[in-house]
Amino acid sequence: AQSVTQPDIHITVSEGASLELRCNYSYGATPYLFWYVQSPGQGLQLLLKYFSGDTLVQGIKGFEAEFKRSQSSFNLRKPSVHWSDAAEYFCAVGARSGYSTLTFGKGTMLLVSP
């Protein structure tokens, strides 16, 4: 069974500092990989996704993520965090065979300090 681990429940970053949110997955093959962001009381917005090809993926709002097969990781990064980035971030994986469901991590809450 596939699983997703986001080891950090919450992270505090100073505005303007760099950010890295960790995501590790367990799956028999390379899955589809996603990062979503959720603001309080809102739905989830897709930040970026990895299906194949270049392992460094660019997303919206200045975010990027790097797929590392050897580490089963898909960490999310941003070089300079803005106060508006404060939100909950979810990593998710989906199987490549057929139209499968997504497995989500438990999420990482990002707090941005002034």
Add this chain to the structure above:
Amino acid sequence: GAVVSQHPSRVICKSGTSVKIECRSLDFQATTMFWYRQFPKQSLMLMATSNEGSKATYEQGVEKDKFLINHASLTLSTLTVTSAHPEDSSFYICSARGRGAGEETQYFGPGTRLLVL
């Protein structure tokens, strides 16, 4: 592109009544829609998957007679919480994927906050 809407955004109802939540894909054909439930400060819990024109597939532990799902068209799915009780109070989120939006990617609605008194 790939916009999903939900209505209503929040609803308060009395215990024992039924509540219907709508999920619409606005700019693509949603061949598959998903319904999730999210408890405070927790991740999403998949309730069911519905394909257009077919019966929904419910996850283990989700009562199909209590959470009625209908996916009658390629742009609309509804979740009806029947005989709602206070323990059904939660944040319900739908997602959709399909033609014209990248069939492997789920796009999420803004969610519906349900409070049962």
